[in-house]
Amino acid sequence: MTIEDVVNELQEQLGSFAAIFQRNQKRVYVDVPPEQTLQANRYVFETMKGRLATATGRDTPERIEVLYHYCFDSLGIVVTVRTWALKPDCELESVATIFPGANFIEREIYDLLGVKFLNHPDPRRLILSDDWPEGVHPLRNDSPIRRARNETQEFMRAITDEVTTP
């Protein structure tokens, strides 16, 4: 099986709602609307036997993109399923309902970018501290955690304390 076979298979199965783009000999990107994210992820994981390496979140002006990266180890390629959560609700179906490997990965995206994963088996905070204020997501471009190279530590603490105190 080669990368072209993978692209053709994706085109056949998901082409009705997804846009498939082969970037180079080893990278394939599949853009999927949020309504079909479960279907696409289920197909890539269960039928095509991809291994979820991680999921990345990206903050853009109108939406937050979530990219699920699947490694196909025997072929040495990475297939990225890109979906998005529209602002301001930022909700997306959770892939952790299909397989448990996505559990921690989605919790991290919730912490850092504020995407709510619906039906996630364990939607708790993962990597931010217990006293971190709710609603402050560090990787969002509009979050108050902005950083300048010469900021002192007191200034940084003032920013986070400012958002902590109600």
Add this chain to the structure above:
Amino acid sequence: MSLKTWALKKSVWIYHANVGACNNCDIEVVDCLTPRYDIERFGMILAESPRHADAIAVCGICTRQARPRLQELYLQAAKPCLVLCIGACACTGGIFRPCYHFAGPVDDVIREVDPHAIIAYVPGCPPKPEAIIAGAVKALGVLDNL
């Protein structure tokens, strides 16, 4: 020098705490126990509980989550207790100082609960085991004045 201080200096039990480090400094601290540097011949071993500790070796930037726990740890240790800040991250925050999860270099965190804490700084990234031993020995010299 009282008998207690003399006995303490002869056998320092070090408790190691990682408060947000990359593990480099932690490996070098544990490396001090191994046959090449072997601090056990000086009577120094790693203590299993902070209550038995004579020195706390702290590595890492103090993250927000670890900050109250580090203070609790320091309060649990019997005084006099040295604090060794191992590595650039513990001394000043190092390259992670601008991070949002950074909650103060270790000396500020400890001084908040005990303004008279004895703190020694061992800079480096990571400091070599020789530097850690030299730092510990220098800090022990302070105990003479107690």
Add this chain to the structure above:
Amino acid sequence: MKRTVIPVGPFHPIQEEPEFFQLTVEGERVVDVDVRISYNHRGIERLCQDLTYDQIPFILARICGICSASHPIAFCKACEDLSGAEVPLRGKYLRTIICELERIHSHLLWAGLAGHFIGYNTVFMWAWKYREPVLDLLETLVGNRNNYENFVTGGCRRDIPQEMMPDIIKVMDEIQGPCEMLTNAVLDDPVLKVRLGGVGILTYEDAVKWCTTGPTTRASGVPIDVRADEPYACYDILDWQVITQPQGDVFAKVVVRMLEVLEAIKILRQCVEQIEPGPWRNEVREMPEGEGIGHAEAPRGETFHYVCSDGTNYPIRYKVRAPTYVNLPSFRASVIGQELADAMLTVAAMDPCYSCTERMQVIRPRLGNKKEVLDQKALLEMSWAKTERIRKSV
């Protein structure tokens, strides 16, 4: 049966990373396990958005002290995927040399700690003693025992002079004997087989479902290794093998790691033999717009990096996924059902940048609600006592 929740709090003497485990036990069996990780979170992804592509490898070397070479290499691969840059051949050999030296010192480190956990303190001391020549060698080659800032997009930052290559062979000769001795000692020891065999089994299906990587998954029979699947550096031109074991228990993980050390020594000898003088870096001056993905095989598994660029000097999104991040949740599959004395060993076998057990506080509601507190020493002694029982019966 009454259930007890055991908090395994963040700080521990021999364990290097603070993590908070909550084990729910019924009698001696673990029925549920949960983890709280936040103590080590530093916000590196946010930091990387304000640094240039030249500055980022220095930060990445300090994500984890033991995967100090793997994170920068994955970054370089991501940037090379984005920009299409090629690495010259000598640069590839130099990258391989550093990566394999790191693999040796990391696996020996883990072997020592695993030995300490089951009461084989001699293994601890010997394994760490034989790490020292490797660390000295790294200091001679790149300047630091643990942080190798030698990787940039397009190659290596500095050359390793040809005169230093015989030193590598000398160190390999020095440690090959002891590593083989340690490996054979592990494979032949009947007590270890009983103590570690059948403990913390991660089945093939679970390993796939939880998407684990590295020796943790290779010990369950899943033959994935980034060095073979998507070769980087020189792994496609050297002669080496992917080591797998089918059983999935702690013993299999030990065997996989020890054999990987011997494999790494083999790879290093080939590198030194085959390396030729030449350029070691192709300068990359511009980063185009787009996305890049790079992954490398760290000693613990696959590190996965994603970079998104808008054409400027600073990435707009940089994502790092360390191998322990996907291996750690799999403890739900391997720890549940184990005895208390084995729970910490199972977590340690996953090599989460060391083990993650610490001071345990066992609260057993007895007459008058008396608290029975087991500190770390008692916990270790529980594990050592089990080893002793097994040794007497074998």
